[in-house]
Amino acid sequence: MNNIQAKDKQYVANTYNRFPVEIVTGKGSEVYDSEGNRYIDMGSGIGVTAFGIADDEWIAAVTAQLGRVQHMSNLYYTEPCARLAEMLCTRTGMSKVFFCNSGAEANECAIKVARKYAAEHKGADHYTIVTLENSFHGRTLTTLAATGQDHYHELFQPLTPGFVHAPANDFEGWRAVVESVKAAGVLLECVQGEGGVLTLEREFVEKVAAYAKEHDIVLMIDEVQTGNGRTGSLYAYMQYGIQPDVVSTAKGIGGGLPLGATLLSEKVQDVLGFGDHGSTFGGNPVACAGAISVIERLDDAFLQDVRRKSDFIRETLEGREGIRSVSGMGLMVGIETVAPAGDVVKACMARGVLCLTAKHKVRLLPALNIPDAVLTEAIDTVKAVCAELASHC
Ligand SMILES: *Cc1c(COP(=O)(O)O)cnc(C)c1O
Secondary structure: OOHHHHHHHHHOOOOOOOOOOOEEEEEEOEEEEOOOOEEEEOOHHHHOOOOOEOOHHHHHHHHHHHOOOOOOOOOOOOHHHHHHHHHHHHHHOOOEEEEEOOHHHHHHHHHHHHHHHHHHHOOOOOOEEEEEOOOOOOOOHHHHHHOOOHHHOHHHOOOOOOEEEEOOOOHHHHHHHHOOOOEEEEEEOOEEOOOOOEEOOHHHHHHHHHHHHHOOOEEEEEOOOOOOOOOOOOOHHHHOOOOOOEEEEOHHHHEOEOOEEEEEOHHHOOOOOOOOOOOOOOOOHHHHHHHHHHHOOOOHHHHHHHHHHHHHHHHHHOOOOOEEEEEEEOOEEEEEEOOOHHHHHHHHHHOOEEOEEEOOEEEEOOOOOOOHHHHHHHHHHHHHHHHHHHHHO
């Protein structure tokens, strides 16, 4: 263990089971550790570095803003915040944006909007938020309550009340749960990321959206992981033909700086008024300048290329030895492997490819602009490792 690893173990809270690797530098989809080993980064900081490490355009946008003003309070206007909000609204048809710093906070804002909307339109007893079983919405006590996986809950009771979890891809089962409560809103991920890269069925999402509309329940889509080009469209909901009331996002939007956003449709744009919500760092001009450089590059041609890379990954891995199935959308890929996913990730790392897991699957979230040659090298490694480890199982 080197000095930095020892210091980190001693002084940083024990919440992460880190690999014994210290990343010191990188460019694009390639990173280097303190011993000079090269890795292909197939995790991009859990879907954060949308254009890879130390991307030139992103650096230029961020540093230009750093040299002007790095932070002002939200008592004043700054240009990047307004421009980014306009850009997001124009691209989605939403009406307003609240900026924060993380995915959990983006969901907190969404939940506050749904509760206030329902309280005003239906009464204060309509506060329950319906999420899905196996979902993941964050680590704050409220977003943990929203998260539909018991093992995250056990040690932290009592969580924020007013959350129930309904089955995914089973509309009748879902409806039974919704009708058992006084629902303010429904919150769901189109592809459950932490839950194992599980894609919701179109018919289920359509029925949920129609039900929510009919009953004036606020429809919230958690696009923290699926958003900002990750699934091959600007937001994943766009591939489901639905129009949400609220979209929360974070991870990739800032390209590597902490930024979260909650997009509000016309229906709910004015639910939050002065003093109802806020964030010291939310809408930080440097983070927003970086985000503008990310969002403005996610045009149709670029998104089509994301889908092409996705098809390549599927074609290369589906049906191969040691691989049971491939799931996900765009460059959000889950691989069910014959060997344990953790073993596959370790073996890939030893061969210079950094992958993630999601539950029992290997998960890939490469930078959206990963060059074809680098992607091919990484996928060939994953394919070879899956086959080799399976032959020992
Ligand atoms: C990562 C994630 C979150 C939490 O985001 P943080 O920035 O870690 O707070 C919420 N929802 C989904 C779907 C996520 O993938």
